[in-house]
């Protein structure tokens with residue numbers, strides 16, 4: 001920006017050159033001062049510019065049909081739609097809806113309720129304000145006309161018959177598996193081998209057969225909530241079937257720690273299940289008398305709560321990796337039940353990012369002057385370690401379902417590990433969305449298929465990893481912080497993605513976009529993400545010592 005000040009005797013002019021629409025909303029402060037005192041005045045920039053259509057996308061089927069668009073312009077442009085060059089007159093069944101406005105950018109839909117073949121064809125959007133206009137076209141195909149030719153009709157019949165045939169064979173196979181599978185060595189072994197979970201979001205790490213967790217048809221038969229234009233099935237009691245895989249081995253040996261060996265020092269935080277304390281633990285490691293640990297307590301353990309606790313302990317005992325927080329064992333001599341973990345000096349990653357961001361650095365006066373803003377290479381180093389932990393989880397056919405910076409921990413020398421065990425929900429309750437009775441969903445980290453169909457897979461974890469990258473490069477901002485939960489659901493299901501953070505290199509944002517492909521099979525593979533992050537991190541040296 002180029003400034004030119006023409007000083008007159010009593011009046012001065014400030015000329016601003018080279019402004020662009022992105023400068024809209026910036027505040028100019030005028031500060032005048034002489035020997036007697038000082039005063040200030042503010043002015044907010046309001047830059048007027050012609051409208052542009054940023055995006056006009058093919059129709060999407062949500063609860064109704066939607067032709068998504070994003071437009072910009074100041075003053076807010078007037079929108080007109082044309083269908084096959086005829087102006088569309090909006091009414092209840094066809095109308096423009098603006099879902100979100102950020103500054104002078106407006107996102108919305110041309111909503112069509114039950115369109116038929118009559119509505120097929122070219123749609124033109126024209127946006128106009130007093131400074132100019134812009135237009136864009138898109139082709140829309142909602143339904144085939146009723147007089148579709150014989151061949152196409154016949155093909156449709158073949159497809160329907162084909163699908164029915166496959167479904168019939170599937171049913172027969174299911175019956176056979178249910179009848180004979182119960183007694184087979186690797187099949188479902190009745191209730192004793194079923195991992196039941198009253199609250200599907202309470203247990204963070206889920207071992208999922210085939211790496212896929214599509215709800216069964218009976219689960220889909222449950223209630224649904226309608227949020228905006230999206231119908232979300234509410235599944236209160238998903239059941240995960242134990243496999244013969246490596247995680248939940250029947251012979252898992254969970255280490256038991258004596259209560260008198262644990263000396264509590266101070267509280268570290270509180271989660272949904274209970275308090276977390278810093279403690280000293282004696283006689284835990286052969287060559288050390290005592291070590292610092294983090295102990296998590298389980299308050300008011302019911303019968304099923306205790307069962308979940310033991311299952312989780314078995315599961316954690318089998319998860320061992322340099323980027324997964326170390327689980328040492330349990331103490332169940334009396335209430336409260338305790339889990340003992342390695343102590344990670346700098347606590348959760350979200351808090352850590354916020355305290356090493358520009359806001360924290362600005363606030364850091366004399367006493368906190370050691371606070372240093374994270375560099376890009378440090379951010380990459382953090383991201384790369386989380387990706388390494390996720391590669392391991394995927395190799396174990398584990399689906400995390402709740403990967404977020406609040407669920408990662410930071411130790412000395414910027415060592416980062418995945419460490420969520422479903423206990424962060426109270427502190428970060430605004431990160432979750434409650435559906436049905438007590439199910440909390442981290443929707444801001446979830447891809448469309450998890451929001452709409454509760455489908456959680458290694459690929460949906462990849463989506464969440466993309467959001468974690470975004471959190472890292474925004475110093476711990478909440479994704480879509482400017483939107484309500486309902487708006488976030490609309491936004492994600494409509495295919496919109498988070499914007500590139502200011503301090504994020506293009507290569508890293510491209511990686512995020514690779515995690516946020518709508519079709520899960522199009523997303524980057526976790527191993528690819530890890531090696532990309534590794535090579536980006538290698539390109540820039542990391543100076544760890546500044547963090548102390």
Ligand code: AMP
Pocket residue numbers: 268269270271272276294325341342343344345346347348409419420421422423424425
């Ligand atoms: P959680 O219930 O797991 O979210 O833990 C609550 C808080 O306790 C977190 O926000 C962390 O700051 C802290 N905390 C949890 N686990 C550890 C750990 N292993 N080492 C250090 N701090 C921890």
